[in-house]
Amino acid sequence: MPVISAPHAFNEGQLYVDLQPILGRSLYLKCEGFNFAGSIKLKAAIEMVETAEREGLLSQDSILIESSSGNLGVALSMIAASKGYRFLCVTDSRCNLSTRLLMEALGSEVQVISDLDSNGGFLGARIDYVRALCASDERYVWLSQYTNPGNWQAHYRRTAPEIARQFPRLDVLFVGAGTTGTLMGCARYFREWQRPVRIVAVDTVGSVAFGGEPGRRMIPGLGMSMRPPLLDESFVDEVVRVEEADTIRACHRLARRGFLFGGSTGTVVSGAMEWLAGHEKDDLTAVAIAPDLGERYLDTIYQRTWLEDLYGDQVLGVDQDLDSEEVAAGSPGAERVSRTPDRHREP
Structure with missing residues (x-):
């Protein structure tokens, strides 16, 4: 039994859920929510904070500041409380209420931005706010998860090797795309690995990360x-884009079997099921990364009034009664984009 003195010293990295009995296709889900921060963002947070400490960027007078839709903010709140730093999280109105309350319970300050940027999102406005504060007071230290190499290095050093040890015959890895820290760290690691691994990025419709038109996105994370x-x-070999309604349905399918996961996980699972449906003749070892658990989404994707207000009263509908064979057919709303389709294939 581990005994720890700092909350970030514990992070379970070898728990997987076999989704075959639930969704009818072979897919192993790597669960990253079993730590005191509750998400995969703990790895990047530790890497970025401790690198800043080694480089002499932080003192006891420093105020950590970061733009986050939620999970990184919680991880940094926890680390800041443990190490004695102040922390300000700049988020927006899509951030779950429970997530904001959790950051405040850990002693952090939370600033909610309501202004949209030129792409119809909040990120540009959040970053502008961070930059203005940093320019006004030298005590602010912005870790900048969007540009900090520690973001992807954390997953190159930890997440990808954890998967490689458990699945030495891995064929395809599904990774959600937000800042792309997890995606880039894992992709770089497996590019150098002993066998080809197809990297499939899963994005949400309305995101401009891989191009395309911006659109409304109400579920934070990806x-x-x-x-x-x-x-x-x-x-990246391929990109699969998932509609938020399919994210919600995937989350509820898993919840009906006792697995309560967050919105990012629902997106990744939905995209993976769609991709695997098009490769059903292949005998593949497939892994998807689940960034967090679902408790922080109880007042959003698991709350019927919230769902119906945003997506209509048929967002779940008869889908509540789907059996595993119907689920395994994949999500018809997902869009797949091939990047380098023949780079990683072997008999």
Whole structure:
């Protein structure tokens, strides 16, 4: 039994859920929510904070500041409380109420931005606010998850090797795309690995991360209203884009079998099911990364009034009664984009 003295010292990295009995296709879901921050963002947060400490960028007078839709903000709140720093999270109105309350319970300040940027999202406005504060007071230290190499290095050093140890015959990896830190870290690692692994990025419809038209996005976590500075598409084989309604349905399918996951996980699972439906003749070992759990989404994607107000009263509808064979057919609303389809294939 581990005994720890700092909350970030514990992070379970080897728990997987076999989704075959639930969704009818072979897919292993790597669960990243079992730590005191509750998400995969703990890895990037630790890497960025401790790098800043080693480089002498932080003192006890420093105020950490970061733009976050939620999970990184919680991870930084936890680390700041543990290490004795102040922390200000700049988020927006899509951030779950429970997430904001959790950051405040950990002693952090939360600033909610309501102004939209030129792409119809909040990210540009959040970043402008951060930059203005940093220019006004030298105590602010912006870790900048969007450009900080520690974001992807955390997953190159930890997440990808964890998967490789458990699945030495891995064929395809599904990774949600937000800042693309997880995506780039895992993709870089498996580019250098002993066997080819197809990297499939899963994005949400309305995100402009891989191009395309911006659109409304109400579920925090995945998607960007600007091109992610960390993204290098040469490491990505394919992109699958998922409608938010399909994200919600995937979350509810899993919840009906006792697995309560967050919105990002629903998006990744929905995209993976659609991709696997088009490769049903292949005998593939497939893994998807689940960034967090679902408790923070109880007042949004698991709350019927919220769902019906935003997506209509048929967003779940008869889908509540789908069996595993129907679910396995994939999500008809998902869009697949091939990047380098023949780079990673072997008999």
